[in-house]
Amino acid sequence: MKLILTADVPNLGGPGDLVEVKDGYGRNFLLPRSLAIVATRGAEKQVASIKRAQQARQIRDLGHAKEVAGQLGGLTVTVKAKAAGDSGRLFGSVTAADVVDAVRAAGGPALDRRAVEVPGQIKTVGKHAVMVRLHPEVTTELDVAVVAS
Structure with a gap:
């Protein structure tokens, strides 16, 4: 089953990634929890925009994540x-x-x-x-x- 991830899934991928998973895993775990959507032709065209938005957030979030890690270190x-x-x-x-x-x-x-x-x-x-x-x-x-x- 081909799916497009909408959230970060450990050991599988991040938002916008096109993944191939077993039918049961996709149907019973990823889709009901809104962690992925079914990969259709229309959805595959949106992967590029999802990845661009993810990259823009990730670059900003990396610096912020390091700042938050510093705050947690002294707590x-x-x-x-x-x-x-x-x-x-x-x-x-x-x-x-x-x-x-x-x-x-x-x-x-x-x-x-x-x-x-x-x-x-x-x-x-x-x-x-x-x-x-x-x-x-x-x-x-x-x-x-x-x-x-």
Whole structure:
């Protein structure tokens, strides 16, 4: 199945890329989530304009992504978990949305929760490393301290 990506898909491509994927992957994952559109003759003509717009944004975003990475580097983020047991194990887990809210509360920049990659699940109190993918070329590691409230 030939598709044109409308968003950045890890290990597949970026917006405007023409990709060939298996029918089930395209029909059951990419199309329902609006990550791609079916490649028709009319849509293929729009690929050039999508790529030009993507390149213009990407050049501007690279400098901005490095600036945001610098802001995140000097930031201490604390996430207050709702409840924890005696051994320090949380009743639930810390999600990417919780990390984004904590960054915003600490005075950091507004992030997209999809840019935050929480390794597995954070289910214990303490310090944890979280990856933030700001741009395809810029990733930064953010230390998150989880405390029980």
